[in-house]
Amino acid sequence: xxxxxxxxxxxxxALDGISNIEFKALELNRGQYLYLVRVAExxxxxLERLAAILKVDKTTAARAIQKLEKNGILERRPSPTDKKQKxxxxxxxxxxxxPTIKRENIYSNEVALQGFTPAERDxxxxxxxxxxGNINTDWINVKCGHHRDY
Amino acid sequence: xxxxxxxxxxxxxALDGISNIEFKALELNRGQYLYLVRVAExxxxxLERLAAILKVDKTTAARAIQKLEKNGILERRPSPTDKKQKxxxxxxxxxxxxPTIKRENIYSNEVALQGFTPAERDxxxxxxxxxxGNINTDWINVKCGHHRDY
DNA sequence: TAATTTTGGTTGCAATTGCAACTAAAGTAT
DNA sequence: ATACTTTAGTTGCAATTGCAACCAAAATTA
Numbered sequence: 001x002x003x004x005x006x007x008x009x010x011x012x013x014a015l016d017g018i019s020n021i022e023f024k025a026l027e028l029n030r031g032q033y034l035y036l037v038r039v040a041e042x043x044x045x046x047l048e049r050l051a052a053i054l055k056v057d058k059t060t061a062a063r064a065i066q067k068l069e070k071n072g073i074l075e076r077r078p079s080p081t082d083k084k085q086k087x088x089x090x091x092x093x094x095x096x097x098x099p100t101i102k103r104e105n106i107y108s109n110e111v112a113l114q115g116f117t118p119a120e121r122d123x124x125x126x127x128x129x130x131x132x133g134n135i136n137t138d139w140i141n142v143k144c145g146h147h148r149d150y
Numbered sequence: 151x152x153x154x155x156x157x158x159x160x161x162x163x164a165l166d167g168i169s170n171i172e173f174k175a176l177e178l179n180r181g182q183y184l185y186l187v188r189v190a191e192x193x194x195x196x197l198e199r200l201a202a203i204l205k206v207d208k209t210t211a212a213r214a215i216q217k218l219e220k221n222g223i224l225e226r227r228p229s230p231t232d233k234k235q236k237x238x239x240x241x242x243x244x245x246x247x248x249p250t251i252k253r254e255n256i257y258s259n260e261v262a263l264q265g266f267t268p269a270e271r272d273x274x275x276x277x278x279x280x281x282x283g284n285i286n287t288d289w290i291n292v293k294c295g296h297h298r299d300y
Numbered sequence: 301t302a303a304t305t306t307t308g309g310t311t312g313c314a315a316t317t318g319c320a321a322c323t324a325a326a327g328t329a330t
Numbered sequence: 331a332t333a334c335t336t337t338a339g340t341t342g343c344a345a346t347t348g349c350a351a352c353c354a355a356a357a358t359t360a
Contacts, residue, residue, distance in 0.1 A: 002271035005165060005259050007278035009184075012162030014205040014282075014289040015155060021292050021319090030317080030346055034159075048308055055163040057348045062309065064346080084308045084355045107300035109155050114284045116277075121152035124277045127270065128157035132164075134264045139164040142171050150257035170348090180316055180347080198338055207318045212339065214316080234325045234338045 004131070015108055022104055026097055027071075033101050035064050036090070039074055040098045044087040046079070055139060073097065154281070165258055172254055176247055177221075183251050185214050186240070189224055190248045194237040196229070205289060223247065 020030045028036070034054055039045060051061040065088060068074045073094040079085035090098070113121050142148060170180045178186070184204055189195060201211040215238060218224045223244040229235035240248065263271050292298060 001256075001259075002263065002268075002275040003259060004262060004271075004275050004278055005255060007275070007282050008158055009162050009166065010203070010205045011278065011282050011285055012159050014285050016159065017205065017207075017318090018285075018289060018292045018298075022298065024319090032346095046308075053160070055160045055167065057167075058309075059311085059349080060347050062311095063348095066310095067346095082308085082356070086309075103300055105155060106151075107298070108285075108288075109151075109153060111288055112154060112281045112285050113152065115280065118152075120277065121154075124274070124281075125152040125154050125157070127266075127274045127277070128154055128161065130265065131262045131274075132157050132161050135161055135164045135258075135262050138258075138261055139168060142168045148168075148172065148257070150253055167348090174349090182316095196338075208339075209319080209341090210317050212341095213318095216340095217316095232326070232338085236339075 008131075011112070015112070018108060019104065023101065026100060028073075028097070029067070031060075032064055032068055032073075035061065035068060036073065036094060036097060037101055037105070039088050040090055040094070043089050046085045046087060050088070057143075068094075158281075161262070165262070168258060169254065173251065176250060178247070179217070181210075182214055182218055182223075185211065185218060186223065186244060186247060187251055187255070189238050190240050190244070190252075193239050196235045196237060200238070207293075218244075 016031075019033055023033050035050065038050055038053060047061055047065060048058055050065075051058040054061065065074070065076070069076060072091055074088055074090050076086040076088050079087050113124075116124065138148065166181075169183055173183050185200060188200055188203060197211055197215060198208055200215075201208040204211065215224070215226070219226060222241055224238055224240050226236040226238050229237050263274075266274065288298065
């Protein structure tokens, strides 16, 4: 019976650990790069959406964003259509950081896929997308206090 | 160009989040299930090895183990051959927890692989093992202060 | 429209996490 | 044998992380 949880966990921790160490040179603390990249790619995104995409608790995302705002890397503006929402954008300082982070991510991705043919790369990416979709419902449910039976 | 980092990160965080919530019923704190399972499967394992397998910082593993020991879930005994080493074992209490954790892991794995044929499952598992191997050297190097160029 | 639920966001804790910096034992040279 | 390096483990910070418990605005329902 194929086991995928452990490899996924180990690889994720390894890559995250590497990124965190490398981005200290950019004065980014642990985890902050995650948010920066997503905001760069979807300017105006709101907190809850960001947390849902990244699969982190919304309070975790909230504090990361607060910190990044305090450090002048991004800014929040009230949404014109919904007074509840705060849209998140990169500042010039944040934009300046983005290319380096992106380059590192691409490099790590390349390291991860060493020895994979283009076809294999595509297939793995496609598999992982499916897994992501599969796990999503359970994540939301458990987060909302629902109980899984097993 | 195929991107795998993000899916791996998101899936890992989701599954870890689910496990952490579910194992609170067993009075296990965040992350502790990881160590418990590995010790169950490799009794006598030492701290550094555990950290290397899980891809966590050794000080992180150290404190998790300390906590689990204090809670009577595992115990450490000095290695008979090397006075530096402390071998880690599960107590009866720890052994009692293991089956539930294992069952949850298998269930989550099943959810993750919903809609995958047996052949696809094997292939994904095999791909992930390769990725794990690929990333390992970089993780060790960066952890030891080495600099990656990109 | 008034009451209820859902959406989006925030603090208060209590815990993990991990980089430095350190000890001691073991291994490897010179 | 003595000095040096690696292995294994530990504490001291300073930060993230996330479950509760909360508030306010929007959407839904009665």
